[in-house]
Structures are given as structure tokens and as C-alpha cells.
Amino acid sequence: MNQLLKQAISTLIRMVLLLVGVSMVTFLLVISSPIDPIDAYVGAESNVSQEQRDNIAEYWGLNNPPVERYFTWLSNLIKGDMGTSISYQKPVTEILGSRFLASLTLMAVAWLLSGIFGFLLGVMSGAMQGSIFDKCVKALCFVLSSTPTFWIGLLFLMLFSVVLGWFPIGLSVPIGKLSSEVTLLERVHHLILPAFTLSITGISGIALHTRQKIIDVLKMDYVLFAKARGESKWTLIRRHGLRNIAIPAITLQFASISELFGGSVLAENVFSYPGLGSAASAAGLKGDVPLLLGIALCSVLFVFAGNLIANLLYGILNPQIREGGKLG
Amino acid sequence: MKNLRMNSKLNRRTKTVVLAGVIILLLVSISIFGIVMSPELYAPDYSAKKMVPSFTHPFGTDYLGRDMFFRSMKGLSTSILIGMLAATVSAFMALALGLLAATAGGWVDKVVSYFVDLFMGVPHMVLLMLISFMLGGGLKGVIIGVAVTHWPNLTRIIRGEVMQVRNAQYVKASRKFGTSKLQVALRHIVPHVLPQFIIGLILLFPHAILHEAGLTFLGFGLPIDAPAIGIILSEALKHIATGMWWLVFFPGVMLVIVVMLFDKLGEQIKLLMDPGSAQE
Numbered sequence: 001m002n003q004l005l006k007q008a009i010s011t012l013i014r015m016v017l018l019l020v021g022v023s024m025v026t027f028l029l030v031i032s033s034p035i036d037p038i039d040a041y042v043g044a045e046s047n048v049s050q051e052q053r054d055n056i057a058e059y060w061g062l063n064n065p066p067v068e069r070y071f072t073w074l075s076n077l078i079k080g081d082m083g084t085s086i087s088y089q090k091p092v093t094e095i096l097g098s099r100f101l102a103s104l105t106l107m108a109v110a111w112l113l114s115g116i117f118g119f120l121l122g123v124m125s126g127a128m129q130g131s132i133f134d135k136c137v138k139a140l141c142f143v144l145s146s147t148p149t150f151w152i153g154l155l156f157l158m159l160f161s162v163v164l165g166w167f168p169i170g171l172s173v174p175i176g177k178l179s180s181e182v183t184l185l186e187r188v189h190h191l192i193l194p195a196f197t198l199s200i201t202g203i204s205g206i207a208l209h210t211r212q213k214i215i216d217v218l219k220m221d222y223v224l225f226a227k228a229r230g231e232s233k234w235t236l237i238r239r240h241g242l243r244n245i246a247i248p249a250i251t252l253q254f255a256s257i258s259e260l261f262g263g264s265v266l267a268e269n270v271f272s273y274p275g276l277g278s279a280a281s282a283a284g285l286k287g288d289v290p291l292l293l294g295i296a297l298c299s300v301l302f303v304f305a306g307n308l309i310a311n312l313l314y315g316i317l318n319p320q321i322r323e324g325g326k327l328g
Numbered sequence: 329m330k331n332l333r334m335n336s337k338l339n340r341r342t343k344t345v346v347l348a349g350v351i352i353l354l355l356v357s358i359s360i361f362g363i364v365m366s367p368e369l370y371a372p373d374y375s376a377k378k379m380v381p382s383f384t385h386p387f388g389t390d391y392l393g394r395d396m397f398f399r400s401m402k403g404l405s406t407s408i409l410i411g412m413l414a415a416t417v418s419a420f421m422a423l424a425l426g427l428l429a430a431t432a433g434g435w436v437d438k439v440v441s442y443f444v445d446l447f448m449g450v451p452h453m454v455l456l457m458l459i460s461f462m463l464g465g466g467l468k469g470v471i472i473g474v475a476v477t478h479w480p481n482l483t484r485i486i487r488g489e490v491m492q493v494r495n496a497q498y499v500k501a502s503r504k505f506g507t508s509k510l511q512v513a514l515r516h517i518v519p520h521v522l523p524q525f526i527i528g529l530i531l532l533f534p535h536a537i538l539h540e541a542g543l544t545f546l547g548f549g550l551p552i553d554a555p556a557i558g559i560i561l562s563e564a565l566k567h568i569a570t571g572m573w574w575l576v577f578f579p580g581v582m583l584v585i586v587v588m589l590f591d592k593l594g595e596q597i598k599l600l601m602d603p604g605s606a607q608e
Contacts, residue, residue: 014445017442018442018445018446018449019449021442021446022446022449022450025446025450026450026458029458029459029461029462030458030461030462032462033461033462033463033464142588142591143584143588145591146534146538146584146587146588146591147584147587148538148541148542148545148580148583148584149542150541150542150545150561151561151576151580151583151584154561154564154565154568154576154580155576155577155580157565157568158568158573158576158577161568162568162569163573258448258449258450258451258452259451259452261451261453261454262451262452262453262454262542263453265451265453265454265457265546266453266542266545266546269545269546270565280454280457281457281546281547281548284457284458284460284461284546284548285546285547285548287461292457292458292461295454296450296454296458299450299451299454300449300450300451300454302451303449303450303451304449307449
């Protein structure tokens with residue numbers, strides 16, 4: 001147990017160090033953009049005198065050296081102040097707060113769906129290695145892994161919303177309704193297509209991984225012995241297979257959150273779903289520096305949480321790792 | 329039929345070589361076709377707006393009467409070229425960093441590994457948006473963004489490979505003879521990681537192309553009328569309610585096919601260079 005705690009702490013320290021590094025890189029990337037923040041703030045047409053521009057620059061501390069600006073930003077961040085979004089004219093924390101939940105729901109649903117479907121497909125095709133079903137799953141995974149998320153989204157939109165008219169074209173709630181009037185059913189109705197789109201791209205990785213693991217496990221001696229005892233194939237997989245493959249599969253699924261977030265940026269844009277991803281691309285296009293920084297940090301936190309859980313789970317669930325004294 | 333019989337006479341290795349050659353030929357011809365194509369072919373033609381796919385316009389035309397077949401081809405060609413540049417730059421960065429980390433060891437290794445973790449800690453799409461933002465958008469933003477973000481995975485792989493041979497007898501012997509570290513790395517270690525490097529290089533293409541398409545789809549980079557697959561598809565999204573399905577379907581299918589061709593090519597070359605993997 002002591003060993004485990006030590007590993008958890010060292011993992012945490014590494015993660016925090018990385019977080020500091022990422023925030024620094026992100027900050028540097030964003031402030032070295034040639035897009036003038038004052039231009040983005042006042043808009044292109046308005047005639048603002050040079051004096052007023054200097055005042056704004058002074059007020060925002062744009063003339064200070066980057067290191068000082070970074071520390072100002074960091075200290076404000078720790079106080080919970082992430083600045084004011086230029087394009088929305090609202091505090092960034094407020095925007096993030098309202099969009100975070102929408103994105104989290106979308107990603108959580110997609111994550112669960114892809115995990116469950118991928119795992120099941122992988123187990124089934126691995127158990128029936130060489131059959132037509134197996135070949136179909138393999139071909140499907142191959143195609144899916146080469147398909148861009150946003151194109152799948154477009155196809156779904158075309159088929160289900162435009163041609164069949166089953167689902168609305170965008171947004172997470174019906175247009176023109178107050179958020180208090182929206183029923184749960186309506187929310188779910190608007191969530192189905194984006195969630196499905198996002199989950200489909202995650203299926204291939206987990207399915208192929210699980211398939212390979214099942215095939216490996218079925219070659220083991222203890223499986224041969226179990227067969228000799230007369231266990232049927234599916235009992236055998238349930239008793240000896242699933243336990244061995246579930247842990248790496250879960251870890252893999254947690255580690256794939258980075259890709260999930262990237263996919264959600266695209267999927268949210270296709271379905272104009274008001275989450276973090278669509279806000280991120282809008283902020284980037286409009287030169288909204290505070291919002292872009294806030295979302296980038298948010299996404300990094302997502303990935304870190306995923307990786308941290310993956311690392312810790314691997315240590316906790318896998319006795320071999322625990323006793324070997326080494327963490328992933 | 330005749331072709332099939334001929335194929336069955338070839339042994340597996342020859343077949344793999346032939347398949348890889350055909351794929352390379354296809355990809356090269358698509359990219360050359362795109363480069364030499366005259367822009368007239370996908371210029372707006374207001375007398376042929378919103379046409380359903382037919383023999384004259386195999387992929388149909390859009391709301392300005394632009395021929396979607398030629399636009400898609402031009403877009404694919406751009407994608408392949410950007411992908412090629414990006415994959416090459418990233419792969420050489422990975423080779424250099426992987427070699428450096430594993431041969432130098434110590435704190436250099438720690439720093440490189442830290443940067444690998446750092447880059448993998450930001451979602452790729454977000455990182456691409458940040459870099460493109462930093463460069464002020466434009467084609468430059470897309471190319472540089474895609475080129476400098478694909479190295480972390482391959483760096484890890486190459487570092488691992490080098491670690492394996494670092495303590496091999498022949499490396500140690502060469503060091504004992506007084507060869508410098510750099511000489512050893514170039515003469516004895518690089519040839520060992522070369523197969524992994526080439527396979528990794530080719531398998532970077534699909535990623536680079538998909539990310540380029542995603543980035544342009546979001547509206548970063550290329551001008552709005554440029555024939556790039558991402559832009560073609562984002563235009564299709566704007567006009568999706570009109571029900572012109574061919575605007576969505578064909579460009580996307582072509583993109584998927586090109587990405588799959590690169591994947592297949594990587595697989596074939598892996599079979600040729602690392603015959604052990606053929607047993608799977």
C-alpha cells in the first residue's frame with residue numbers, strides 16, 4: 001500500500017509539472033500571434049485614437065515583458081479570474097461553466113458508447129477469429145480509423161436530419177426556448193447524433209486492441225487446460241478471457257480522451273453544438289485570446305485527468321504492476 | 329480473370345511489392361494530376377449549377393456550378409503534398425530527438441521525454457489551432473502546424489528501439505575502439521532503426537492528412553475558395569439543408585480512400601521490411 005501511495009504521489013508531481021509546462025507553452029503560443037489583440041477588441045472599423053489604444057495596451061499590460069504577463073495571468077488564474085472574452089463580452093469562467101457541462105455530457109456518452117461497443121465487437125471477433133464476422137469487423141475498423149470525424153457527422157446530418165428528418169440540424173436545445181422549459185427528452189434528442197458521431201471514431205481502436213488480446217489469451221496454456229476440462233467457448237471467455245483483457249482495455253479507453261476532445265471540437269462544429277469545442281474554434285478564428293487560453297487549459301485538464309486515471313487504475317487493478325513496483 | 333491467375337502465380341513477397349507499387353503510382357498520379365490541372369476545370373460555371381452526378385460531372389456540381397470531381401482532385405493533391413511535407417519533417421524530428429534521447433541519456437533523455445509528454449498532453453486538434461493562431465492563420469499556419477506536431481509518438485518508438493541496441497555487443501565494441509558517440513549513432517544505430525523509421529514515416533501520412541482536413545474544415549488557414557477537402561466539406565455543411573448529398577459524399581469518400589491507401593502502403597512496407605510481422 002505504501003508503495004502504491006508513493007507511486008501515486010510521484011505520478012501526481014509529474015502531472016503537475018507537465019501542467020505548468022503546458023500552460024507556459026500555450027501562453028507563449030497565443031501571445032506571440034501577429035493578430036493584434038487591440039484590433040480584435042475594438043473591431044476593424046471603429047476609429048480609436050492612438051492614445052486610446054495606448055491606454056488599452058497599458059490597462060491590459062500588453063507592453064510588459066512576456067514573463068511578467070505570464071505570471072500576472074497565472075496569479076489571476078489561481079484566483080479564479082480568467083479574463084473577459086472579447087467576442088462574448090462575458091467573463092471566460094462564465095462561458096466555460098455554461099459550456100463545460102454540455103461538452104462533458106457529450107463526451108461522456110460518446111466515451112461510454114465507444115467503450116462498450118468496441119469492447120463487445122472486439123471480444124466477439126477475437127473469439128471467432130477467421131470467421132466472416134471477424135473479417136467484417138476488421139474491415140469496418142480499418143475504414144473507421146481512416147475516416148475523419150467531421151465527415152461521419154456530415155453524413156449523419158445529411159441522412160438522418162435532412163433526408164429522413166428524424167433529428168434536428170443543430171444546437172443542444174430547440175431554438176427560441178428558455179433553458180428552463182427544455183425537457184430532458186429534447187436534450188437527449190439533440191444529443192443523439194453528435195454523441196453517435198463522436199463514439200464511432202473511438203470504436204476501432206478499442207475493438208482492434210481487444211480482439212488482439214482475446215486471440216493472445218486463447219492461445220494460453222490455461223485456456224487449453226480449461227478446454228480439456230470441457231468448458232465451452234463462451235464460459236471460457238467469460239471466466240478466463242474478460243478478466244485479463246478488461247484492465248488494459250479500460251486503461252486504453254481512459255488514455256484516448258485526448259483524441260476524444262479533438263474529435264469533439266470537430267463534431268460540435270458540425271452539429272453547432274454549444275460546447276467547449278465549438279467555442280474553441282470560434283475563439284481561435286476571432287482572435288479571442290482569453291477564451292482560447294481558457295479552453296486550451298480546460299482541454300489539457302481533461303487529458304490530464306484521463307491519463308492520471310489511466311495510470312492510477314493500471315496500478316490499482318493490475319496486481320503484477322503493483323508487485324513489480326513500476327507504474328506504466 | 330487473366331490478371332487474377334497471373335497474381336496467384338506470384339509469390340507473396342512479389343505480390344506485396346506489386347501492391348505497394350500500384351498504391352504509390354496511384355497516389356503520385358493523383359498529386360501530379362492536381363498540380364498540373366488548369367484552374368479552369370473547377371471554375372464557376374453558372375449555366376451548370378447544382379447538377380446531380382452524371383457522366384459529364386461525375387461528382388456533380390455545387391451551387392456555383394463548380395465541377396466537384398476536379399475540385400476534389402485538386403484538394404486531394406494539396407492534402408497529399410501537405411501530408412508529405414508534414415510527415416517528412418515530423419519523422420526527421422522524431423529520428424533526431426529519439427536518437428539524441430537514447431544515446432545521450434541522463435538529463436537530455438529526461439528533457440526529451442518531458443517534451444514528448446508535454447505535446448501529447450494537449451489534444452492534437454487544440455494544439456493545431458493554437459499553432460495556426462500563433463502564425464496568424466493562412467496556408468503557412470496549416471503546414472507548419474501539421475508539420476511540427478506529429479513527432480511525439482514516433483520519437484517514443486525510436487527511442488525505445490535505440491535503447492534496445494544501445495547495449496548490444498557491436499555497439500560496445502565500436503565504442504571500445506574509440507569511435508565517437510556521434511559516429512556510433514550514425515554508423516551502427518541509425519541503420520538498425522531505419523525500418524521502424526520508414527514505416528513510421530509512412531504511417532504519419534494518414535494522421536497528417538486527416539488533421540490537415542480537420543483544421544481547414546474548422547476554417548483555420550486556407551482562403552475560403554481554395555480547393556481543399558476540408559473547405560469543400562465545410563461549404564457542404566453550410567448548404568446541407570438543400571439536400572445536395574453529392575457535395576458531402578464524394579469528396580469525403582475520396583479523402584477516406586486516400587487515407588486508406590496510405591495505411592495499406594504502410595502495411596505492405598512493414599511486411600517487406602519486417603517479415604516477422606507477417607506471421608500475425
